[in-house]
Amino acid sequence: MEGAGTKQVLKLHDDYIPFAFSSAGKADASLVFAGYGITVDEWKYDDYKNLDVTGKIVVLLRKEPAFAAFHTPKDQGSSHADLITKAILAHRHGAVAVVLNGKLAKGEKDILPSFGGDGGQVDIGIPIVAVKNDTAAARFKAAGKDLLASQNKIDESGETASFGFPESLHATIDTGIKKKHATVSNVLAYLPGKTDEYIILGAHYDHLGRGEYGGSLAPSLIGQFHPGADDNASGTAGLLEFARILSPLKGQLPRGILFSSFAGEELGLLGSAAWVRQPTLPLDKAVAMINMDMIGRIAKDTIYIGGVGTAAGFRSILESGVAMSGLKAEYSDSGYSSSDHTSFVVKRIPVLFFFSGLHSDYHKPSDTWDKIDPKAAVHVVDLVADTGLHIDELPAKPAFVTVVESHPAGAGFGSGSGYGPYFGSIPDFGQVETGVRFSDVRPGSTADKAGLKAGDIMTQFGDQPVKNLYDFNAALRASKVGDVVDVTVLRDGKPLTVKVTLEQRK
Numbered sequence: 450m451e452g453a454g455t456k457q458v459l460k461l462h463d464d465y466i467p468f469a470f471s472s473a474g475k476a477d478a479s480l481v482f483a484g485y486g487i488t489v490d491e492w493k494y495d496d497y498k499n500l501d502v503t504g505k506i507v508v509l510l511r512k513e514p515a516f517a518a519f520h521t522p523k524d525q526g527s528s529h530a531d532l533i534t535k536a537i538l539a540h541r542h543g544a545v546a547v548v549l550n551g552k553l554a555k556g557e558k559d560i561l562p563s564f565g566g567d568g569g570q571v572d573i574g575i576p577i578v579a580v581k582n583d584t585a586a587a588r589f590k591a592a593g594k595d596l597l598a599s600q601n602k603i604d605e606s607g608e609t610a611s612f613g614f615p616e617s618l619h620a621t622i623d624t625g626i627k628k629k630h631a632t633v634s635n636v637l638a639y640l641p642g643k644t645d646e647y648i649i650l651g652a653h654y655d656h657l658g659r660g661e662y663g664g665s666l667a668p669s670l671i672g673q674f675h676p677g678a679d680d681n682a683s684g685t686a687g688l689l690e691f692a693r694i695l696s697p698l699k700g701q702l703p704r705g706i707l708f709s710s711f712a713g714e715e716l717g718l719l720g721s722a723a724w725v726r727q728p729t730l731p732l733d734k735a736v737a738m739i740n741m742d743m744i745g746r747i748a749k750d751t752i753y754i755g756g757v758g759t760a761a762g763f764r765s766i767l768e769s770g771v772a773m774s775g776l777k778a779e780y781s782d783s784g785y786s787s788s789d790h791t792s793f794v795v796k797r798i799p800v801l802f803f804f805s806g807l808h809s810d811y812h813k814p815s816d817t818w819d820k821i822d823p824k825a826a827v828h829v830v831d832l833v834a835d836t837g838l839h840i841d842e843l844p845a846k847p848a849f850v851t852v853v854e855s856h857p858a859g860a861g862f863g864s865g866s867g868y869g870p871y872f873g874s875i876p877d878f879g880q881v882e883t884g885v886r887f888s889d890v891r892p893g894s895t896a897d898k899a900g901l902k903a904g905d906i907m908t909q910f911g912d913q914p915v916k917n918l919y920d921f922n923a924a925l926r927a928s929k930v931g932d933v934v935d936v937t938v939l940r941d942g943k944p945l946t947v948k949v950t951l952e953q954r955k
């Protein structure tokens with residue numbers, strides 16, 4: 450910061466630190482205090498009202514005004530308090546941002562947040578840094594203001610206290626963010642057969658860590674361990690079990706088996722995509738890829754099997770296996786979904802995907818071992834083994850069949866995530882009679898901007914009725930960025946229709 454004949458150079462870690470979701474970039478501009486940096490129509494409150502911050506550096510407070518407590522549950526800030534929400538709003542106003550601690554809670558110190566943690570995967574589009582109160586205090590004083598008095602004024606009056614600092618107090622922000630790359634490994638084992646053809650048995654072994662790097666469906670529990678017992682310790686255990694059972698058959702099966710534990714699936718099928726890019730065995734000798742991703746939570750004795758249409762003989766093999774397994778099956782022809790087999794179907798390799806279904810613990814810290822049904826999982830593993838050995842014994846390599854995707858979502862089970870336009874709702878994967886219930890709505894997302902909320906149940910998306918997640922995904926993926934869609938939800942039991950402008954996934 451510089452100004453009024455003095456130049457104050459701030460020190461990284463001591464005085465300031467960029468947020469992990471900051472862009473790299475430089476800004477030399479005048480400073481504008483924009484209170485909490487929020488705009489909330491329902492509260493009739495807008496820190497940006499009558500304030501032109503284009504090309505400027507906005508100085509913001511953490512959290513939200515004291516009166517927000519009347520509108521949001523006790524001790525639980527609203528999404529307006531989210532730093533990412535504030536950053537998006539500042540970006541929309543054409544500004545870059547500095548965030549100050551402001552008033553401190555009892556026992557809290559004026560310290561900087563640690564770099565990393567939330568939002569590490571996102572680049573919000575503007576430089577945004579945290580600066581200590583103490584560091585900024587002189588700037589306020591030079592402008593004839595006081596930081597805490599400005600904050601108190603907002604809290605006590607419910608009115609904004611935004612103001613522009615004198616031009617002489619302009620500042621320079623220069624952030625450089627280096628993305629650090631980590632190497633993780635797929636773990637492969639090959640059981641040779643009598644020929645050089647082979648089947649790939651796969652299961653991803655990664656999960657979400659503590660949820661910091663995207664994927665957690667419990668945003669308020671980020672930082673807690675996400676064990677992923679079903680997703681995908683269950684499939685990984687199934688894979689190990691196959692390896693144990695089949696390893697004595699070295700050289701005896703007609704075709705080989707490649708046991709594949711894939712890494713990086715949760716970050717976007719990274720491990721399986723890397724393998725098909727640089728396969729350790731010739732791709733044209735691959736007969737089929739069989740994927741197990743979540744096989745531990747069978748409900749109503751039903752297994753979901755995807756990819757059934759990707760080779761002509763698959764359905765009859767499955768039907769006889771299912772008949773013996775004691776399970777019921779729901780089949781989907783599509784070989785596309787948000788798991789590793791998708792990496793293979795794009796290479797025109799027939800695939801099968803075994804999946805025991807979604808549940809409320811999906812991608813949350815509550816996906817724990819005690820909820821796994823091991824007996825049912827054994828039935829699934831038996832069925833996969835039976836299917837795999839049948840395919841292994843087929844006299845001729847099954848020809849790949851291109852499935853015409855009438856529902857582009859296929860057997861996907863996402864949150865409006867993956868491919869196509871972005872929506873930003875977080876579905877509750879538990880049972881809803883009809884519709885898709887939102888367990889949350891991502892701040893600043895398309896859904897958020899349209900006023901959709903946690904607890905809403907989506908029943909209609911454009912001209913498509915939405916009875917379940919698959920309908921929703923299909924409707925979303927069939928639409929384009931920029932489309933304006935009427936979305937109907939049930940809120941407190943009453944239908945409500947809003948216009949949603951679909952945005953580009955960022």
Ligand SMILES: [Zn+2]
Nearest residue numbers: 680681742743
């Ligand atoms: Zn998974």
